[in-house]
Amino acid sequence: MEYLKEVEGKRVHDVVHDEKKKNEAEAEAEAVGWVKGSVIVGAGPSGLAAAACLKAKGIPSLILERANCLASMWQLKTYDRLRLHLPKQFCELPLMPFPSNFPCYPTKQQFVAYLKAYADQFGLRPAFGRTVVSAEYEDDVKCWRVKTRRDEEEREREYRCRWLVVATGENAEEVVPEIEGMSEFGGRIEHTSSYKSGDMLSGKDVLVVGCGNSGMEVCLDLCNHNAKPSLVVRDTVHILPQQMFGRSTFGLAMWLLRWLPTRVVDQFLLIMSHLMLGDTSRLGLHRPKLGPLQLKNLYGKTPVLDVGTISLIKSGQIKVRPGIRRLKHHAVEFVDGIVQNFDAIILATGYKSNVPSWLKGSEMFSEKDGLPRKPFPNGWKGENGLYAVGFTKRGLLGASIDAQRIAQDIQHISLQTPSLA
Template structure:
């Protein structure tokens, strides 16, 4: 099939790019390996999830979230918004289509994309001048290879498979990972009367969603050092010294840390209070696992019925993008750094790889569509 643009991925990044191209009347095809758009949101998120950023920062291009919607949307309402977005811009992804190889043909100056159709098991070919990689940062759940993990006799799951703490009532559960997902999963488990522990190895910022909303607004007119200083003071006033509970703040401020490393501050949903009261136990440094017993760096060991790994995700373009080393670093992110990360050579684009969430996805999509339009006008 011949088209002007091939977009790989029908998550928010791919949908935002498709809508932006639609507005400019540029033909495109969206290839999606799952059976629906926004599959991460629909199939691989826990029940209690809601947007941690105010809705104004989560809107996709050309269509605001309704004014009567709550400031922080629950998962179900955000999915409704994404479905309405697909309908409004007449986006029709080719579902169940997994890209196997994307290569650039120097002679024809086009991209050749080979994709396997899961329904027919046939490999289909797509040709385009432009290729947009919008498969996102959260393609594949990552579980570290811990010593003895294979011997664990209980349940092992990644947070992308976790839905609710309901099945774990009265069970002992260890959460590995202390980012937003890990802290919220731990809270949800404790709410369902699971005996909950969480591994916190690295320093982290704990803030409220209101603090982050304020910070994002202030960054429009104040330097990041001042914004970080104010957020730090508010967090210290709100939570006090958390080091006695095993939570140490990084030396770099929360907004600077996000910009430099991609690591987000933890938006507290009530987890800190449960840590303070002992409903959630903080543990550090898994050294070994034997059957259902987990050993820690301090010499203590505890028995668990389940381990939930909230240890992040890996990108996947390195698996199918030819000459990936010249475009992507070892972690699968563009070698070009923010704010130039979205544009590669040979009419290749990356949308949703800025490590800055939905606001950056929209910016990448707009930049990409406008750049494609400009190139088409010149040629």
């Protein structure tokens, strides 16, 4: 395929520019009113996967995206050194593999280029700059009313459809905690969604709040740029080597689960992690009582896959700190009473769903966290032609499974009642 020759080395800003130019006229020309097929909210990997699977079954879709590019989270809100944390075979979207010349763990730029090629391959043309302000099912006419706005001044535009696919995902909005004294700090405070690299923080004392994969990797990036990071660890966390025996830890775990129960595989992972990483509790990184796979299955909490941060914690280049009591002028007071000066604070505090803010009258999503009420693997289908993709807390693999199930279900319904399509 020709796209294999183009994706390598293409920069993110070029991709954004190309998409905006190519799709601006097409987005303006989208028909207002009844949409044949489905409306998909979100043009990230989940939305693209759903649209491609539906198109393969002859069902058209209109993709609505509030940003001006596809996969805006990946393109605009991730740091430069980011790579996929899982091997590419677990991250490819349905119907199109990664290029064979891509490394096992593709870079951010490579993944974005893959998504661009994916959209081109299936002729997916999202309507960019369309913020969905509300979506509600009208029982009298048996359809969804989806209202969008391009900006605050423009009047709302309305679409009606038989099927609505929510693909805004678990990471739609940044979680920014309220910390006492934030207004007094006086230094740089930013969420990881704004962090690109540590090149502007060389020689600075930086506090990273949050010990998930992003927080750990930002600390590593800061060290690589000669900054002096400290890491706030408030909760327990499982840290596993990214690879064991020359294979990805995730892939090895999935293989073992074919033959062994989850608790046994967890015990194996913890024993190997202890041998390879040592006792992380001595570093201030205490493990939960539940094993990493059990914790993931029950609560969706992802273990950290170490890409080099632990060795820097051991060497003292990264300091581990407890929870924050309050901020002071260019200083932080921790819960253990220690006060330390910092030049900047990076909030690796994650994201949340925004579905409750715009989806009206549906019981499918929880008001508390914006995720489907039904646990995996049953959270993809709701009532009245409502679907969800990318809310499984199982990454791109979970989104691909959702997309295929949704396409099969809509095809089945449309064959039974073709007049509804």
